[in-house]
Amino acid sequence: MIGSMIAEVTKLTNGNRVVIPAAIRKSLGLRVGDVVTLVLQNNGEVRLLTQRDAVRQAQALVRQQVPAGRSLVEELLAERREEAGRE
Numbered sequence: 001m002i003g004s005m006i007a008e009v010t011k012l013t014n015g016n017r018v019v020i021p022a023a024i025r026k027s028l029g030l031r032v033g034d035v036v037t038l039v040l041q042n043n044g045e046v047r048l049l050t051q052r053d054a055v056r057q058a059q060a061l062v063r064q065q066v067p068a069g070r071s072l073v074e075e076l077l078a079e080r081r082e083e084a085g086r087e
Helices: 022-028 051-065 072-086
Strands: 036-040 046-050
Touching: 022 046, 036 051, 046 051
Parallel strands: none
Antiparallel strands: 036 046
């Protein structure tokens, strides 16, 4: 462990697979079958995100683009009601 980071060494195995070491799986709460997202950073580092964290990051990006008090859900529902009313 480096500071508050966990550093583990692993290797590429047959079939180009990488085993996520147990300490990291445990820290992230990963289980067999869980979906993860790998992000290749501009500096060549690879980040592994749990599905929960990937969704949180996507939500944060959307929040940055949507003004406070605006509800995209309400706008979508209003559009759908309008379309249904025209049918």
